[in-house]
Amino acid sequence: MADLKRFISEQQAKKHSRERHVGWEERKKRWLDELEQLFLHIRHSLIDAGLDPSAFVSTSHLISEDTLGSYTAPGLRVQMPAGVVQFTPIASVIIGGLGRVDVEETGRGNRVKLIAQQPEGVSADVSRRDWLWRVYPGIGVRKGFDFDDVGLVRLFESIVGE
Numbered sequence: 759m760a761d762l763k764r765f766i767s768e769q770q771a772k773k774h775s776r777e778r779h780v781g782w783e784e785r786k787k788r789w790l791d792e793l794e795q796l797f798l799h800i801r802h803s804l805i806d807a808g809l810d811p812s813a814f815v816s817t818s819h820l821i822s823e824d825t826l827g828s829y830t831a832p833g834l835r836v837q838m839p840a841g842v843v844q845f846t847p848i849a850s851v852i853i854g855g856l857g858r859v860d861v862e863e864t865g866r867g868n869r870v871k872l873i874a875q876q877p878e879g880v881s882a883d884v885s886r887r888d889w890l891w892r893v894y895p896g897i898g899v900r901k902g903f904d905f906d907d908v909g910l911v912r913l914f915e916s917i918v919g920e
Contacts, residue, residue: 786826788790789850789857792874792889796859797834797845804836813837817844825851833859840918841865845872856889863917868897871914872905 801814817833831847841863848858856874863869874889890906893913903909 782825785850786829789826790831792849792857793832793865795906796891798870800834800836800845800910801905809836809838817846819847821847821849823849823851824833838914838918843914843917850875861913866919870913872913873902 787816803811805811813836815835815837817835818830819833820828821831822828833847834845836843836845842861842865844864846862848860850857852858852873854873855876856876858874859872861870861872868898871892871894873894874891877888878888892902892903893905893909893916894900895916903912905913
């Protein structure tokens with residue numbers, strides 16, 4: 759039993775050491791800032807394309823993560839001419855990315871994922887590096903595409919139709 763207690767104690771010490779080293783509060787702040795910027799970009803792009811500013815509703819979502827704790831994150835609901843699209847943040851600490859936002863058309867249930875990733879060849883700390891958003895339709899991470907101006911159009915076409 760003494761070996762098991764020692765093992766558990768060592769694991770707890772390693773966890774606390776990793777938590778101090780990573781800087782989870784900085785990570786959470788960066789995640790929330792990135793979400794605000796993402797939704798602001800979407801809002802401005804759609805307004806510039808002719809969508810009425812009243813088509814947007816800011817939403818908030820309670821997220822609970824082991825490393826970041828429980829917190830409220832911003833989301834966005836957009837009333838498109840052909841349906842309502844909801845952008846819902848899922849988590850920041852994910853495998854293979856820096857954060858995930860699910861995008862769903864509420865009437866039909868069509869869904870894509872937005873995944874924040876680090877650009878190729880960049881190794882800066884997560885709180886200081888650039889984040890690159892990519893769109894992944896369907897299940898898994900195949901056939902993803904960049905979330906740029908063309909990617910924004912493709913995202914909405916896959917959610918609400920062409």
